[in-house]
Amino acid sequence: MTLASPFTAPEGARPALLTTLGAQVAAGARVSVADAAELWATATDAELQALAGRARARFHAEDDATYLKMAIVNYTNVCVARCDYCAFYRFPDAPDTYLLSFEQVCARIDALLAHGGTMVGFNGGFHPGLGIEHYLDLFTRVRARYPGVSFYEMTVAEFMFVAKRQKLSYAEAAARFAASGTRWITGGGAEILDDHFRLRHSPGKYKVEDYLDAQRAILGAGMGSTGTMVIGFDESLDERLGHLDRLRHFQDEVGGRLTSFLCWTYKPYHTELGGSELPLREYLRWLALCRIMLDNIVHIRTSVLTRNESALLGLRYGANDFDLPTEDEVTQKAGATISHDFDAVLAAGAALGLRLRYRAPFPVGPGQAAHGGR
């Protein structure tokens, strides 16, 4: 199934479908993949917004949204995975590789603090020279030096590489990280959880079941994790819908322990894959469909990193949270532009009639509704 049809001005979904789905999403009942596909093809933007709003209202007050300021610290650009959509990585023998020292990492965190930020996400490549001790030592030291900062220590994809390199099972590696104080290994690196997609674009990274096994082990060890998705490559609608369906079944299985879901858009500049940027309208429509389908994830996050202040429109398409990024070389290398004029971004939210609140980190574990909903 192609993705083109919705952008020839959909005329509106069948009234019977809208009535049925309206009742379903308000009750938290699962919307089938077939109904989601029909919605995508036929619903107007306003219809998608309305349904996403009903789904969002189960968890959050209509005009409330939250955010925080966050730096993504890319501690190394060395990577052997060779994803064709990535403009960031360098092979180990390239002339422009780097590995940040502890003090260089701290300088990045200091820069975040100067912006009033409170969260750091670490994200690097699959560096064949770094053993698990390197990560444990780095994370332990930064947590000790910055007790007021919360950390997303690594992503599931990086965790998988480290465990394999160390010849540890995922359970063994997760136990090591958890015992050292690691709290979060987030769902980064998921992009599209579909083995055909993975074979086309990143055959060296993982197979989908392997990714989910790793995330199971992370959650099983008591750490937190999240769901993510990236759209705008060449993925089919079936691949996108399959990703969301897989994710919600996984969330059922792990008892709601995925705290949030973040969807962002592929940046095509300077990548081997190339292509063009996804239109904003398609991103917003997709966010709405995510909110409608992901009936068991409390927080849906919209991406300022890849859509700048226009991402805040996503808060009227089902999302309820975002971060204001201070840096992320991975997306910046592929064309993302980061503004430190945070007031301008927040003004876009106020113009939408939203009450924006700076938030504390989400707690590890099953998510709670922010108001009287589920």
Ligand code: SF4
């Ligand atoms: S996306 Fe991540 S895993 Fe893939 S090449 Fe880039 S740094 Fe490596």
